[in-house]
Amino acid sequence: MARSINRLLADFGHDLPTRPSPEQPKPAREFTSAPSWRGKPAVGAGWVASRPAVKRYQMTSDQAGVFWPFLTASPLPPTGAAMGTDMSNGATFYVDPHGWVLNDSIPVTNPNIFVFGKPGRGKSAWVKAFLNRMFAFGYQALILGDPKDEYELMCRHFGVEPFAIGPGMPTRLNPLDPGPLATNWGHLDRDEQERRSAVIFGRWLVLLRSLIGSQSVGEGKVAVGPTEEQVLKAVLHELTHANTDSRELRPIVIPQVWHQLHSPSDHLIAELRYPDRHTFLDDTRLLRDAVAQLISGVFAGIFDAPTTVAIDWTAPIQSLSLSRLMPLGDDAVGMALMCLNSWGTAMRQVSGRRRINVRDEVWRQLRLGTGAVSSFDADLRLSRSHGDIEIANAHKPSDYLGAGHAGSQAQQIAKDLLHLGDIKVLFGQDAEVADDLEQLLDLGPIARDIVTAWAMGGKGRALIAVGPRLHKVALTLHPDLEQPLTDTNQKLHT
Known part of the structure; x- marks a missing residue:
């Protein structure tokens, strides 16, 4: 019986090579291809074969914000x-x-x-x-x-x-109003009275020095130096009885300041160390005339009497109109602003609101x-x-x-x-x-x-x-x- 080739080679110790078994198929992929950065190659899709050249700009940081807002x-x-x-x-x-x-x-x-x-x-x-x-x-x-x-x-x-504030108007504002700091003065202890007095008199001195110093004498302004300031301070203390009566701080107005300078008491002259009344009147003539301008000039009947304004501090806004003073000039409006600022500072603690x-x-x-x-x-x-x-x-x-x-x-x-x-x-x-x-x-x-x-x-x-x-x-x-x-x-x- 004839032997096959495979059997014949096997008898002599040789084996023919066998056909390899087929490989197992790989599992199917969810995405068959990765998307290209160029996009899908289709008509009208903007596909390009290569990246465009990058355009370079040179500018400062403040200019760059125009093109690329930060x-x-x-x-x-x-x-x-x-x-x-x-x-x-x-x-x-x-x-x-x-x-x-x-x-x-x-x-x-x-x-x-x-x-x-x-x-x-x-x-x-x-x-x-x-x-x-x-x-x-x-x-x-x-x-x-x-x-x-x-x-x-x-x-x-x-x-x-x-x-409305102006000539002929009924509104009066006293820039020397002590405000709420003088409330219950007689019930305050001595230290508290001295503290409040320093605040009140300091504000009054700043105002009077500003009003007097804003008036012109020739090409300059009325000088308010240490001597004039001491005179004003002594006058204010005497008018309010701050040094002699602890029961109250008497309210004053600017005409009283002028009257005290015009007709000083013997106590005032002695306190300021003037030898006599004649010397006092000579040395304070310019000061006295400057104060007189505040009550007899354009401000007559405006800032020379007790305050008649009853402000409703529960209202959200309050306004003090100065349009009636505009025809009197910039200096008149400026001096009125100073008086209003002083008065507003005194009223600061009335309402307690910001x-x-x-x-x-x-x-x-x-x-x-x-x-x-x-x-x-x-x-x-x-x-x-x-x-x-x-x-x-x-x-x-x-x-x-x-x-x-x-x-x-x-x-x-x-x-x-x-x-x-x-x-x-x-x-x-x-x-x-x-x-x-x-x-x-x-x-x-x-x-x-x-x-x-x-x-x-x-x-x-x-x-x-x-x-x-x-x-x-x-x-x-x-x-x-x-x-x-x-x-x-x-x-x-x-």
């Missing part, structure tokens, strides 16, 4: 008044001066706000919107002098009638001399301890340089005032003001260009400086509730 979260907490849109990130911008002072992470040490801007750029609208929105947090607003009646509509919106004091046209007061500047300087420095927010409106930073001659003490104090407000709201300005922004406010070229270019592109645009931090903010007003109250062009519409 959107970052606002570093400020969302507390206080919502004042518009932060253009750097589109978020709502909140203003909370007291909250910023209490927050150590925010570089703000005082709650004062300086507002600058060209007329018609939105300064008044911003201030009114800020007041209206802070009322919800329990704040009160006191307009210490409204020369143009810009806050009249807002007051009447809240059911408050502004107090207060926002608005000071409009402050340049009129600052140009009256060193005493007027020092008075405003004291209010700004004490705002934090009093719990107040001071808002000062001006057209441009150089307005503060009009306080005196170049290099004078008044001008130096006025320049330092700009550093007593860590919060500055800068509305649009012409290019001619650019140097003031950079030199007086320590702003760099970027901030300067924002104020002179971007902020001039629309009303309500402002650069808000919170310490060294800068924010481009566009004010937002409610068209029905706020827009009519903030419009300062009503007379143009009619």
Whole structure:
């Protein structure tokens, strides 16, 4: 029987190679192919065979934001008044001066706000919107002098009638009113009486020194030196009986100061160490005449009688109108602002609520001399301890340089005032003001260009400086509730 090839080779110890067994099929994949970075190769799908060349740009960091905005979260907490849109990130911008002072992470040490801007750029609208929105947090607003009646509509919106001050008006304000510090004087111990007396007499001396020193003698101002100040201090103590009667602190008015200088008592002459009455009258002639101008000049019947204003301190806003004094000149308005500031300081502790004091046209007061500047300087420095927010409106930073001659003490104090407000709201300005922004406010070229270019592109645009931090903010007003109250062009519409 014939053998097969396989058997024949096997008999001789050889085996033919066998066919390999088929491999097991691999499990099916969910995705058969990875997507390409170029996209799906199809008509109209933008598929390219190679990457396009990358275009390179060279620019500074402030220019890069124009092409690729650096959107970052606002570093400020969302507390206080919502004042518009932060253009750097589109978020709502909140203003909370007291909250910023209490927050150590925010570089703000005082709650004062300086507002600058060209007329018609939105300064008044911003201030009114800020007041209206802070009322919800329990704040009160006191307009210490409204020369143009810009806050009249807002007051009447809240059911408050502004107090009109001027010649022939029935309103009287006594700038020497001791205010609530004289309440229950007879029940205070001696130490507390001395403490309050120092506050009251200090305020009165600052006011009288400012009013007297603001009057002109030739090309200069009436000098109020240490001798004149000692005379005024002795007169005030004698009129109030502060040194002889601990039962009460008698209220006084400016005409009494003049009468005491004109007809001094023997006790006053001896206390001031004058040899006789004739010498006293000769040495105090200029001082006496300056005080006489306060009661017989343009202010006759305004600040020379007891206060007749009964302010409702439960109302959200109160305003003292000075528009009737505008025809009398800038000096008259400036001196009236000083009297109102002194009176407002005395009334500070009446309500116990947090207060926002608005000071409009402050340049009129600052140009009256060193005493007027020092008075405003004291209010700004004490705002934090009093719990107040001071808002000062001006057209441009150089307005503060009009306080005196170049290099004078008044001008130096006025320049330092700009550093007593860590919060500055800068509305649009012409290019001619650019140097003031950079030199007086320590702003760099970027901030300067924002104020002179971007902020001039629309009303309500402002650069808000919170310490060294800068924010481009566009004010937002409610068209029905706020827009009519903030419009300062009503007379143009009619």
